[in-house]
Amino acid sequence: MCIYGGTTCAVIASNNPEVVVTVVDLNAERIKAWSSDELPIYEPGLLHLVKKARDGARRNLFFSKSISSAIIEADLIFMCVNTPTKQTGPGAGQALELDYLEGAIRRIAEVAQNDKIIVEKSTVPCRTAETIREILDTTGRPGVKFSVLSNPEFLAAGTAIADLLQPDRVLIGCSKTPDGYSAAGALADVYAAWMPRDRIITINLFSAELTKLAANALLAQRISSINSLSAICEATGADIEEVTYACGLDSRIGPSMFKASVGFGGSCFKKDILSLCYISEFLGLAEVSAYWKSVIDINEYQKDKFTSRIVSCLGNTVTKKKLAVLGFTFKKDTDDTRESAAISVVSRLVAEGAHVSIYDPCAKTDQIWRDIGTYVTVCESAYEACMNAQAVIILTEWDEFNNRVTTDAQRSSDRLRGPQPGFVNLIRSKLDWPLVADIMCPPKYVFDGRNVVDAGKLEELGFRVECVGKPSMS
Numbered sequence: 001m002c003i004y005g006g007t008t009c010a011v012i013a014s015n016n017p018e019v020v021v022t023v024v025d026l027n028a029e030r031i032k033a034w035s036s037d038e039l040p041i042y043e044p045g046l047l048h049l050v051k052k053a054r055d056g057a058r059r060n061l062f063f064s065k066s067i068s069s070a071i072i073e074a075d076l077i078f079m080c081v082n083t084p085t086k087q088t089g090p091g092a093g094q095a096l097e098l099d100y101l102e103g104a105i106r107r108i109a110e111v112a113q114n115d116k117i118i119v120e121k122s123t124v125p126c127r128t129a130e131t132i133r134e135i136l137d138t139t140g141r142p143g144v145k146f147s148v149l150s151n152p153e154f155l156a157a158g159t160a161i162a163d164l165l166q167p168d169r170v171l172i173g174c175s176k177t178p179d180g181y182s183a184a185g186a187l188a189d190v191y192a193a194w195m196p197r198d199r200i201i202t203i204n205l206f207s208a209e210l211t212k213l214a215a216n217a218l219l220a221q222r223i224s225s226i227n228s229l230s231a232i233c234e235a236t237g238a239d240i241e242e243v244t245y246a247c248g249l250d251s252r253i254g255p256s257m258f259k260a261s262v263g264f265g266g267s268c269f270k271k272d273i274l275s276l277c278y279i280s281e282f283l284g285l286a287e288v289s290a291y292w293k294s295v296i297d298i299n300e301y302q303k304d305k306f307t308s309r310i311v312s313c314l315g316n317t318v319t320k321k322k323l324a325v326l327g328f329t330f331k332k333d334t335d336d337t338r339e340s341a342a343i344s345v346v347s348r349l350v351a352e353g354a355h356v357s358i359y360d361p362c363a364k365t366d367q368i369w370r371d372i373g374t375y376v377t378v379c380e381s382a383y384e385a386c387m388n389a390q391a392v393i394i395l396t397e398w399d400e401f402n403n404r405v406t407t408d409a410q411r412s413s414d415r416l417r418g419p420q421p422g423f424v425n426l427i428r429s430k431l432d433w434p435l436v437a438d439i440m441c442p443p444k445y446v447f448d449g450r451n452v453v454d455a456g457k458l459e460e461l462g463f464r465v466e467c468v469g470k471p472s473m474s
């Protein structure tokens with residue numbers, strides 16, 4: 001078996017000891033990192049899992065630069081290549097870039113010597129499987145048969161291992177032919193090694209492709225919906241936390257993905273919604289496209305509104321003021337900064353002349369500089385960032401930043417996170433807020449972009465606290 005990508009393969013290998021899993025990537029640096037103790041991504045519990053399958057007595061997880069040999073040896077090939085938003089050409093700024101996927105497919109067609117099952121794991125537009133099939137059928141060797149399946153990945157960064165081990169569902173899209181069902185059965189056997197069969201759902205190929213885009217769009221839509229309501233709360237005196245709690249108790253609505261914040265980020269939501277907009281426009285469904293585009297528009301509005309609130313509270317100017325930013329990744333428990341709300345907020349504050357000091361327990365300093373496009377101070381500790389700052393801005397919900405009592409669930413998540421070589425020790429103690437109050441300068445604002453602090457307790461320490469979806473104090 002040959003897999004592009006890393007986390008899914010570690011879970012597959014560790015649950016299928018009799019299966020050989022080989023991960024290949026064009027990026028040799030990444031393969032080197034996957035083969036070391038400093039994995040290319042931070043994901044709680046991942047190193048432990050990789051080491052078990054890669055270095056244990058019954059080794060069955062391999063990382064290799066030899067793409068062609070891995071293809072030749074594989075029965076199932078998981079396509080996990082990147083599908084970012086297109087930057088040039090038709091559909092630029094909206095459509096997904098399928099160049100990497102096409103490159104990988106052409107390579108498979110060129111070197112495969114026997115029948116293969118090709119599994120689309122990358123997020124792709126609806127009907128991509130048809131294009132893959134056409135390429136394979138027209139360029140593959142005579143006599144070699146390819147089956148194409150869609151098996152979208154629903155894991156979320158930060159909880160990927162738990163998501164993979166106990167998924168709500170595994171979706172397999174196949175063509176409704178005997179060959180299609182047989183290929184789907186072979187893939188289902190891989191997952192059935194660690195999950196009940198009734199969680200593995202087989203549906204139409206194109207439905208599976210669209211489901212991934214739809215699921216991300218629906219999740220992002222919930223966040224934008226609650227964020228749009230947070231603006232009404234700020235203007236009226238209603239409290240978004242009370243509104244979400246009360247709405248979420250309705251079993252038809254439910255509480256998940258329902259927290260007001262500075263806005264969503266990550267590599268998937270925006271690009272997948274843009275892809276849905278592009279498909280809608282292509283199909284002549286302009287109203288549908290505009291509907292989904294509004295989810296992104298509210299997200300941009302939310303980031304901008306939060307930044308404007310900071311500037312307004314600080315006397316309508318942040319020029320030469322020292323501001324501490326706590327958290328830069330798009331969510332906690334990941335080192336991924338792609339599309340992080342922090343990029344927009346920090347970029348604008350820097351553009352307005354603020355002296356911004358950033359602390360994040362996991363984001364890499366050179367990545368932060370690349371994201372902001374200019375030099376900003378990146379600190380080793382939250383205290384260094386907060387020293388002499390007039391305001392603290394919380395942009396990621398890392399557990400250490402809140403001033404609430406640690407729960408059992410959090411303690412066990414801390415254990416899972418564990419220290420990982422190459423990353424700062426992630427089991428950290430909670431921020432000492434009284435100390436932060438001592439080392440800051442007036443007016444000592446806390447702008448909580450994730451609604452993680454107990455504002456009342458911080459106000460007792462002399463902070464002025466501004467939370468999303470709650471009326472402003474000033």
Ligand SMILES: NC(=O)c1ccc[n+]([C@@H]2O[C@H](COP(=O)([O-])OP(=O)(O)OC[C@H]3O[C@@H](n4cnc5c(N)ncnc54)[C@H](O)[C@@H]3O)[C@@H](O)[C@H]2O)c1
Nearest residue numbers: 024025026027080081082083100103104122123153155157
């Ligand atoms: N990151 C997530 O949380 C997540 C979750 C669900 C789905 N997805 C989807 O999974 C796909 C991959 O996402 P990612 O975040 O892992 O991307 P990524 O950019 O981190 O990794 C993709 C890897 O594919 C490699 N690659 C590109 N072309 C190749 C080729 N022809 N042969 C071999 N390797 C090649 C790249 O070098 C890169 O290392 C995307 O379609 C994404 O939408 C991602």
